[in-house]
Amino acid sequence: MPALSVLTAGQWTLLGVLLGAGCALAAAHGQWYSALTLFLLNRLCDGIDGAVARHQHTQSDRGGYLDLMADFAVYAALPLALAHQNPILAWPCAMLLASFYLNAASWMLLAALIKNHPQRLSLSMPGGLIEGGETILFYTLFLLFPHHLVLLMFAMAMLTVCTVGQRLWWAFNHL
Numbered sequence: 001m002p003a004l005s006v007l008t009a010g011q012w013t014l015l016g017v018l019l020g021a022g023c024a025l026a027a028a029h030g031q032w033y034s035a036l037t038l039f040l041l042n043r044l045c046d047g048i049d050g051a052v053a054r055h056q057h058t059q060s061d062r063g064g065y066l067d068l069m070a071d072f073a074v075y076a077a078l079p080l081a082l083a084h085q086n087p088i089l090a091w092p093c094a095m096l097l098a099s100f101y102l103n104a105a106s107w108m109l110l111a112a113l114i115k116n117h118p119q120r121l122s123l124s125m126p127g128g129l130i131e132g133g134e135t136i137l138f139y140t141l142f143l144l145f146p147h148h149l150v151l152l153m154f155a156m157a158m159l160t161v162c163t164v165g166q167r168l169w170w171a172f173n174h175l
Contacts, residue, residue: 008048009059010049012045017042019045023081030146082149102161106167126166130160
């Protein structure tokens with residue numbers, strides 16, 4: 001860990017955002033393997049920043065907020081770049097981003113509701129079909145199989161909507 005601690009957690013997050021932006025730029029130009037490499041490096045930085053924060057005892061709400069915003073920026077930028085690269089993807093991209101919007105709203109509001117009620121602190125956020133690992137898998141598939149983007153985007157969008165449904169079901173049964 002000392003070698004990774006040369007940078008602060010925030011610097012790792014910033015590096016990750018820059019790599020994510022590079023990924024989107026490469027994807028927008030159809031440079032699939034460069035985009036994939038940059039995306040995987042982005043995800044690596046996303047894992048390192050939290051580990052460095054814990055190692056340096058610098059975890060904070062601000063750092064967690066910055067990390068989450070960086071994730072959302074990259075997760076939004078890549079589908080937009082893919083739609084730019086191939087305008088046929090405009091509709092699948094819109095469906096995917098709409099599913100992300102609903103998912104983020106369901107997740108954040110539910111987290112706030114759970115946290116604001118001390119009697120519910122024993123409740124934990126329910127899992128879903130599409131979370132961090134699945135998103136990394138789908139985005140990797142997007143870049144490995146660009147000729148199947150319509151199918152992959154619709155599949156991810158539908159699974160993400162299922163995750164929203166899972167949270168709604170959980171909320172109606174636990175809140």
